[in-house]
Amino acid sequence: MKKSIKYILLFGVGALAGITAERNKEYLINAQFIRDHWHFRKVISNQEAIIKADKTMIILAFGQSNSADYGEGTYTCRNEVYNYYKGDLYRAEEPLLGPDGSGCSVWSRIADMLIDSGLCNKVIIVPIGVGSTSIQRWTEGDCRKKLDKTLDELVKDRIQLTHILWDQGETDNVDGTSKAVYKARLNQLIKVIRDKGFKAPFYSSITSYFPYNNNYPLGINPHITGAQKEVINERADVLAGPNTDSLNLAYYRQNLVHFTEKGLDEFAHSWFEKIRDSK
Template sequence: MRILLVFVFITSFFSKANAQLQEPTAADTTRLVNMANLQQDGKTMIALTFGQSNAANHGQNPYTPHNAAVYNYYKGKLYAAKDPLFGATGNKGSVWPRLGDMLIDKGLYTKVIFIPIAVGGSEIACWTSGGCSKKLEETLQMLESQHIQLTHIFWHQGETDNLKNTSEALYKEQLAMILQTLRKTQSADLYISIASYHPGATTKPLGVDNVIRKAQQSFINENKAVLQGPDTDTLIHAIHRYDGVHFSDFGMNAFAELWLKAIVNKSEKGLPLK
């Protein structure tokens, strides 16, 4: 038990130490691409991605897409995507460029644009009244000012609220506040991951919080244009998490496959991909 707690403390400290926001440097001007790529044509995905570290750049290793048409939008500009993505915290890898490659390789989209704003270690309350909330609102305002309409919104969060023992009612209330903020300017489907696993939750079976899971699942069932994303509580073995919390390369590939399946499931039900 003591070894596990020390490990979790070190992992948490490491995550916070590497939670700086990724922003472009002067050298990144070579990655700038034409904003015309944001034009909606039925084959372009424009996705806002947010939540905590597993939606940010805290995966094991950086990844560069092999498709040139995977892009990273940040503060009004568009860049060729590669990890770590601009706009999210962490200095390692993320699931999103991998997903972009999969979507293009499958012929679902010809261009994929990610708008990453996830913050490592953030609890859901941060996205309703904290600094994360301000970040979300500023991003939505910028998109509105540039007349950019999202096609998808991807949420992955729950690990911190597992540790905080957030109630089902409170988690759902805060999800409703986030959805209300989104709907002021954007109508894209919100995909909510089923995510709660944290190895520090030693009093809960396998570190999974069924209260958080139930909150996420019932919110999906009770709201229109809210769909289920990946269930990452199924990816909790050592092969999936390089430090017990964050995804390994193997885990990020599995995570991306689950996102792909969630997106494809919508079209298999006779609904347009957007």
């Protein structure tokens, strides 16, 4: 009898674990699960001193895969670059903590360029990009929850952003999102951030290029880029990021979508110029 109960319990636990794994299989098999639980990175102890130091830039960086650690190769920071993640501060190390990719980001390169140029002494990156996401997921879906949680953590830790960098548009190209709808959602996304008390300039890249599943010449969707440009032109608190659609040559993109190391270098320099020239 006891053995039967034991087997029933084991079966029940196994079944429950199987159901949980099935429902969360995407999370379990990608790099996010490993970095959530076993990243083994050392928390910075003097977090407050770094945050309050003179000439420290604090950058929220998000969007879809090209903002989310999907780049080729790796990169090692040469300056004081930090990664804010779930209320803690770490030395920035690729892949950054926060995005869902397992490759390399553009943000570490940008941070080094900003420091090398003398625009700042330190950079704190708050990266939360998620691959293949539409703008709707950031305004009302699962990514909105991730954004809200991150902003709430920043508020709790009394961290004020200095820059907000948005790089997204490819999925909406494929989805056929209209210009009016994308524009409304981008304004809604900015409102989410403003309503949390963050007044830093919001930079929107001009991004739509995707080489598959659409009928636009060169894979560039004028409805998406038109919406991005209109929001930039109509709002004083929104600035132009780089035009990533122009970085579509084969040596810039692995699998025609994500950036090679050369592509990341160009992408980073384009972002750096936009931030530098807006000062």
